[in-house]
Amino acid sequence: MVLQLQHGAIITVDQSKSKTGDQKTLRRLAQNREAARKSRLRKKAYVQQLESSRLRLTQLEQELQKARQQGIFIVSGLSGGHGLSVSGNAALAFDMDYAHWLNEHQRLINDLRSGLNSHLGDSELRILVESVMAHYDEVFKLKSIGVKADAFHMLSGMWKTPAERCFMWLGGFRSSELLKILGNHLEPLTDQQLMGICNLQQSSQQAEDALSQGMEALQQALVDTLSSACLGPTASGNVADYMSQMAIAMSKLATLENFLHQADLLRHQTLQQMHRILTTRQAARALLVFSDYNSRLRALSSLWLARPRN
Incomplete structure (x- = not known):
């Protein structure tokens, strides 16, 4: 314990308590640094996982395109340019085609939302509605071919x-x-x-x-x-x-x-x-x-x- 003079008065300072407080602060700082380090590592691992998944997807797309060009995949007639493998990796072919369908579907939905929010007339709005409905026709055609190619894949919903x-x-x-x-x-x-x-x-x-x-x-x-x-x-x-x-x-x-x-x-x-x-x-x-x-x-x-x- 140390005596200190402050404004003419004598006060006491308990150095043991001060040291204890400093130690707790240091421990908290160390724990915070460790938590931050682990958070950075998790974030880095997650980013690497995303990049790895992206590269794998790109590779699969290239393999699929190459296989189709070599004639391994037999394209069935489907309006809108969709095709589906009936030999080889049918599940992969369907997944790719469905992803393309989903992207186009989102574009049509965005157009429909804009038309509804801008208070289009019924005739113009009807065109947008019919486009979305016609696009649903496409996915049911796509799924019909997918069922013939691999019913278990379609049932599992892995797509x-x-x-x-x-x-x-x-x-x-x-x-x-x-x-x-x-x-x-x-x-x-x-x-x-x-x-x-x-x-x-x-x-x-x-x-x-x-x-x-x-x-x-x-x-x-x-x-x-x-x-x-x-x-x-x-x-x-x-x-x-x-x-x-x-x-x-x-x-x-x-x-x-x-x-x-x-x-x-x-x-x-x-x-x-x-x-x-x-x-x-x-x-x-x-x-x-x-x-x-x-x-x-x-x-x-x-x-x-x-x-x-x-």
């Missing part, structure tokens, strides 16, 4: 972001859920429109339930087939029995493509029916609401993947 996959049903959105989302954002509907939307939602729900039950029955049939007593050559059965069981399983799997086609047909028809029920301005707003919802799911996926991991 979507994680948050989008969380809400997927048979390779896409649920029509009934789409109608629920739109119902909270549209202008006041007439009684006739309200009845039309309610009937469409009810019929969509019934169709979804039927398809879901069919998928459950298909999955159970595959489980029963693949878990049969004489499944493999090492069991009590022989190779012929094994091949017979696998042939049965393959024939059942062919039904999977039909379920995916039916689900996309339901989605497509729901969009078209919705368009017919609503006015041009309501349809424009509905398309924006649906697009914004999917954009937020993609943004949520990006935030989730970029979250700090301690």
Whole structure:
């Protein structure tokens, strides 16, 4: 303890406490420096990961383009210049084509949003709405070819972001859920429109339930087939029995493509029916609401993947 004279008075200074305070301050500074260093390292690693992903994507694009030029990929006719591999890496080909579709879709949505905000007349706005609807026709054609090329890839939804996959049903959105989302954002509907939307939602729900039950029955049939007593050559059965069981399983799997086609047909028809029920301005707003919802799911996926991991 030290005595100090200040303004004629004697005060005491406890050096041990002062030293203790200095040590705590130094520890906090050291901890802050260490936290900042780790944060910089995480940020650097994240940037490197993004750069690595970008380079990998560029490489995949070059490989795909080279393969197409060499004739490895057989391009199926699809308006708008889209193509899809029916041999080789069909999943990669679809993912690339879908990414191009999504970019064009965003451009059309931006045009529609600008037109709606600038209070375009119904005739001009109708052209923009029809362009978006026609573009949805394109993605359903693209998906139809994708299902034929690789039904499992389409069912898994790996061409979507994680948050989008969380809400997927048979390779896409649920029509009934789409109608629920739109119902909270549209202008006041007439009684006739309200009845039309309610009937469409009810019929969509019934169709979804039927398809879901069919998928459950298909999955159970595959489980029963693949878990049969004489499944493999090492069991009590022989190779012929094994091949017979696998042939049965393959024939059942062919039904999977039909379920995916039916689900996309339901989605497509729901969009078209919705368009017919609503006015041009309501349809424009509905398309924006649906697009914004999917954009937020993609943004949520990006935030989730970029979250700090301690």
